[in-house]
Amino acid sequence: MTESARQNRVDTIIASAGTGKTHRLVEDIVAEVISGTEPHRILATTFTKKAAAELAGRIRATLIQRGRPDLGAAMLGARIGTVNAVCGTLLGEFAFETGRSPITDVIAEDRQAIVFGRATGDVFAEHGPVISEIAERFGIPASGYSLHGRAVRGWHDDVQRAVDLARSNGITAERLALCAEISSASLLTLFPDPGEDTAGALDAALRGALESCIAAIEPARAALKAGTLKSDVPAVEKALRSLAAGDPIAWPDWAKLAKLGATKSDEALFAGVVASASAHPRHPRLHADIERYCEAVLGCAARCMAAYATYKAERGLLDFVDQEMLALAILTEPSNWERLRELIGAVFVDEFQDSSPIQIAIFTALSRIAPRNLWVGDPKQSIYGFRDADPALTTAAAAAITASSGGATDYLQRSYRTRPQLAAFINAAITPNMLRAGMTEEEVRFDRCARSEPDLMPAALSVWPTAGRTKAARTAALAARVAGLNAEVDPGAWAVSDKDGALRPVRGGDIAVLCRGNAQVSELATALSAHGLRVAVDRPGLLDQPEIEFTLAAFRWIADPSDGLALAEMARLSSDDDTWFEAVFEDDHGAGLVACLPFSGALDAIRAEASQRTPAEVLDALLHAETVLATMLRWGNAEQRLQNLEALRALVTLYQEEQRAERQAATLAGASEWIAARSDARQPPSRHPDAINVLTYHGAKGLEWPVVILTELDAAAKAWPFRLTAVDEAAPDWAEPLAARGLRFWPWPYGEQRKGVGLDVAAPASPEGTAVLDEERLERARLLYVGLTRARDHLVLADPGNAMLWLDELADESGAPLISFHPEKISAGGVDFAVRPPPDALEISAEAAAPAQEYTRPTAVAAVHPPLSLRPSDAIADTGTVRIAATEVLGPRFALVGDPDLQRLGEAIHRFLAGEEQARGPAQRISRAADMLARWGVPEFQPEDLVEIADRLHGLLDEQYGAAARLAEWPVHALEGLQVLGGRPDLLVDLGDGYAIIDHKSFPGSVEIEAERLRAVAGQLALYARALRQVTGKSRFEYWIHQPIAAVMTRIEVTWGE
């Protein structure tokens, strides 16, 4: 290792949940800064943007509290952000070193699929035919969709995932071919050997069997059982149709044929088909299909990688993986090290356990740059396996790098969050599993609690029966208990503690219910709403909410006045009668509908100004059109409606940003269309302090509540190895975590046929299958740990009455569940914990509560306000008389040669007159005049003439006013009513008791000034006079118009009319 690649010390902190990890991190960073590392050399990464903002804020606040506001201010320049954000700053700073554009557009996460689709359209078009053909035989659609809440993946998704995984694991396109080979080979070991039978023979046998089967069915049809007719016969017919069309029978159909005859009495009819079809696992063509499919999908992925890379490069786009990969390249390039060491003095990594392999590689590289490194995390809380975090690798890497760099490992075991009872329960419940996973006691256990067990508080644990026959019934039972808790009248029954330890009655916002997936979150939220409870959950269906329908209808109508449907929708939602419905059937329904809308005129006005506004501003304008918002708020629940509208506003802004990123136009019509396609847009969670929190275990990470209810403890492990994953092809090396990564792709060839096909049994028993299950179990235990550790005062285990498959995975050496439920107690690992009784289950009350009175802004009298500034150039003397009092010819007029830009010439003359110093010598003056004319691009005018203009003007002024002070371009500023009179008169001559106000008019026109113009100038001069009078109190004014080119000074007099 060269000196410049030295490994600096890395310290690690293992922080159990609620042990003050962020506090510690803040302290360490503050100490680092106070000890002299410049704030801008601090680099800290967190898992979310929000965490980054919180960390940065707390560091600054702490520095200020320690009396170092200077450092607090300087911390604004520190690199604190998500790994991607931090990588982004490095990319910016090393753009030239890497030959990249200094401006990188990062593709937002939710945009990636679209950009990928655009980039790879051609590749898909080319590979599509081959892949589709096999995919159809496997029953795999091209694009994924969701069926009964289950996501069905299409092969497109697999290709994209392969590309993502390959890129984020540093697997090259070339290597994918090898991955395909290894994948299909390993998968094929789960199938029986083809043996002697050829594909042709197996096909012929099945065909024969099918034909005899149908021949036997026809005469017997009338006597067949319904089940046979509904499912078995069509299967035979379908297979025969395929054969007739010359298409092979798809593998799910083979599998299905092998399972025919479920109705006993008709079983015999299908025996022949079943026998022949059962050969499917050893069918040589199935094996070949699997091999070719792996090859084709990963082959397509390899091509897509290149196409995607080119597309992004041409557009200067980057995605998150690129950002990380490029940052890694920058960090490992020796020629950058010197500069990097200037830029990065200390590195702090939060939540290291959630890192992906490439992020570990980045942190490792950073530790060779920065002298100080601290990695903080908790391997027990690594729950992002589904997002390609690799807990085994990260944990091993952290331990190894700490050890080999001579760093220290510190453990935070003291809980600041939870009651001692809960800490003890969690210790008992979780420790054995974690120890078996290779962790140590100090990594796992809480050893103390900062809180003491509060007096008078009932037991911390509670088990709520929520049994029911159906899932919906179980959900309802749970909701009923939550409602019961919420309605608890005894303030002490479920008292909770504030951060400062004081006890108070529980309220909705103190309760969190954790679910495993979004579907259950939505269902439970609905069930809770049925009890009239507020729920803090982001729910689907933003676009289906009436306030959004209404607003979007208005938006669409502004965008496209021919949108009759939009008009009808607005009318339907805003009117209380059916007049609109009548209007719809009139000949010109547009006019009729418009008449139903009191605010249509306001929307018309917005349309008229739409060319000046952005789509987002149009949305705001329409929300503020008279009666529009009130129409929606009168439906009640104004707070939630306003939040939904806020979400809509955010969507429009997102649309605009996206268009900018794509360098495309953002139009009203485009926005309408784009939003309409966002059917997945969600309603933001209620922010009301009484709203009960319902969210996923994953979403709960990093948060805490006084009362936490864990649900779905009966969920079974899936252990489904048919997917695309990154694997280590050799033992992982923390120093080079990407060195041995590969992809394993196991497609499922039987479509919707998931059971009884042989493979469903063989796979879980294979080494790969067992490994998948083991990994899943570990992850499930960690997720449970996260759930258990969210509670401050009360932890509730919902008991749905089924076997608690998930909870039971917390087991002792022998695999026996650690936790058992008993009346009035729970035992965990042999220790008993008291439980408190659950709240009563509350019935849903039949009568709806009367809606609460809500309030809005009072209607104000519409007022017309004049503009703030009263510009002299806009003023016209519209009263009184203007009279030419004197005309002084300054000399012969200047003839203009050529065709100078008069405006620029005027500007040059003004500026020359303003900055001219007659005291300078003639040559200098002329050269300055020449410069001025050159800068203003009017070479047609002679510098000597410009000097002459100045001399003539000042000559006259000398004559008129002697040595009185002359103020060129002095700003004046005065108030007239609420309006501001301000400007810079060209020239003022201080008369002592007043001013002569001189205005240069460089138009070369004739000496005669037309009346209109005269009034305008007079108005302007008079306005200055008013301002000057107000500011100085002086009252004598003279008005001059100076026409330098015409060489005339005209004194005018203004007499004000009444």
Place this chain on the structure above:
Amino acid sequence: MELVFDLWADRGAFPDHGGGPQGALGQPVVGPLGLVDTLETMLGLGAPPTAHVVRVAHFQAILEGIVGAHFWSRSLATDPWATARTVLSWRDELVGFGWRAEDDWDEPRLSSLAQASRAAGTMPPGFVDRVAAVLAELEDRTTAPVATIRLADPRELCPAPVRRLLDRLESLGCALIVIEPVASASSETALGKLQRWMLGAPLPERDTDKSLALATASSEPLAAEIAGQWIAGQPPDKTLALIAQDGDSDLLDHALRLSGQPRAGRSRTSVHRGSLQLLLLAFKARWEPFDAGALMEILVFPGSPVAPRAARRLAAALEEAPGRGGPEWEAAWAAIAAAEEEHAGDDPDASAKIAPKLERWRAWTDGRLADPVSGMPLVEALYICDLVIEWAARRFAVSDDRLHAATVTLGTQVRAALTALGRDPMPRLLVERVIDQALDQGEANPSALTEAAAWRCVVHPGAIWAPVDTLLWWNFKATTEGSERAPWSACERAALAAAGCPADEFTRAARAASTAWERAILHARERLVLIAGGPDCEDEDSLHPLAHRLKPALDLLLLPLRLEIALVTPRIEIAGTAIARSTLDARQLPDAQPAWLVPPGFAERLAAHTESATSLESLFSCQLLWALRHVARLRPGRVRSIPDGNQLLGNLAHAIAREVFPPGQPPAPEEAEALAEDLLESRIDQLAAPLRQPELADALTLARRRLPAAMAGLARCLAENGLVVEGTEAQVSGTFETLLALRGAVDLVARDADANAVIVDLKWTHSERARVDELATGRAVQLATYGALVAGNTPYRAGYYLLNQRQFATLAGSGLVGRSVEGARTFGETWEAILAGWRTWREVAADGQLLAAGVEGVADLLPADLPLVRDVHCEWCDYATLCRVRGLA
């Protein structure tokens, strides 16, 4: 002259001048730009302003002209514009330090920059060049042009060019007086305690009062509403400054207006403003593959360059057959021309104008498409710019809208840039990048107007340089201000320092920003209100960074207020100002409604209405849907109406079938396949252009893979059944039951050996299930209807040809070769059921009701024995908002 200098005063300051209550003469408040401008004016300097983009364009040309390897070289090849812009900003920063490009620089980057800077000698000046010119001018002077400058920002926190100017002025005798901010509020108040703590006093005791408030709302409009009411409630004799952080008061202005208040009139620049978009759109519609959506956007664009009367026809054609050059498109043009002729009548002048007018419209809609990779010929690109310039200039002439003028400028700049690039043809990415750069920061809303008010609005807290009674900080939210990083390495810094032009300190920007934020707080005399609106804005991490600075004291001195309470209480108070709220009359949310009263005009409409097979299908699935779509013809807007991928495939298949199967013997399967292959691409362009968009790559693959084979299959099917084609898209009509007027186009009518009709309806569907099911259950409305129209009482047979599955689905027992489906009804029986069903629905309507079949509760209202019911698909229905199936959850 006596200046007040404030780093943030260029967009207005509080107070807005440096004089006394009566006003000011020669006492302006200036920011950096104002300072330089003032000095230039006084010194006889200054030049016409140059847009930054122009400088960047110049500099790009300069960099590209410099030979040899420089630190920017590789990046310049990748992204010339952004590279030029960045390198220019570095060069500018150096010039601001007082760096001299003429010197020898050892540091490689400084040396390269020096070379570039020297080559850039003739470039239009930027801010730092103007500063340099002023400094040079001041070199030979012995007196300061300005007597006094009061500094709101300490000199060491100013960026180098400003600092150097101030230093020089001082050396010429100008008095620089730093305004030291002090705690302006009384020490008794929470605000006063906060200020004193900020200045070093120990943390105060817990104590809240009316001098300090922090209010947040998850809804930004709600926050604005309350802010508006709050401002309206302020006493006129107190000075009030409003900080519109982020430079925009658009939202707040709506709220102010609704509270009867004057508007603050601050508008942020944006590239997304209406008329600026047309240039992008004009180009977007001119690249291959043809983008029907983009053209549609042009057609519905506010003030579209194609007159609405013509645009409407073209839009309708695009809706029907998204593409150009096909029959629908040409028919639209013919109709437009005819309408114009008619309009012109006998007026020869008007007639003479028609051709040029059509020409101009065609220029927008029918321009040649360019290949995005090889590029668009320069002349065409320039022509598109000209079109936009002309459009905007015309609009400007009538509207006087500055944004149209800006659009003219934009078009002109892009035109100039495209010309200057010297590339011909121009690839799409390059064109788009040029436009993007010319848009730069965009424009502010020209109609945003600051109205006369007793209060003042500034866009940055730093612009408050003197005490104010009341300070309202609107939009007190996170900002990235102060996080900028300078590019200079330690060695470069050392070299610069050694050469007497040191770089600014690393933390200067952050400290300057922090100081400015704090200054605003210190200047509040009686009240400070901080308001933020938007999702999560009450979270500490969403608040302005100053909140972190103030947190220890704020925790003790105020209780944050959730403005949502204003929705449920008649009165709230913020910092001593009571805000009255008025009650909101609750209203029922419109309910889902299964039965609708037949409106008065309905019978008349219905009498004029002709049914089609499709409308009958609608009728049997939902009467309300039928009434709205087919009787009332209530339609969604244009852009939403471009068909999706599946529909396009169906249209395409139909159009191709029409040509592959002319009347007579069907072609041989191979022939049909070959012909379909030949036709495919051109027909896609004419009527299914969106298939060529990358998003529909799948559908296109499918079309290419399946359509020719489907045509072959259809040919085979016709042959197997011994059929001769009589016609495709055969127009048929008839009247039944005296009242049922029907019209339709039958996909394919064939004759069998007995000269009996065989109706073939072509279907492109994902799965055959629905159509097979129709046959099985006797609900094949289309087939039975066409049968009745084509064959009347003579015998006929019929079937669906399922193109995607290459299956001919017919009723068992028809004798046709194909997939025979055991049907519950014959077609004749189905037709009877249709007639009966139609009668039944007629009666329902005559009884005064229209029923919405998907709405809960409809079951009790449905007529007893409906002979034919089709599935209701509310999820695909356009009218779900009206019947309120939508929004039930």
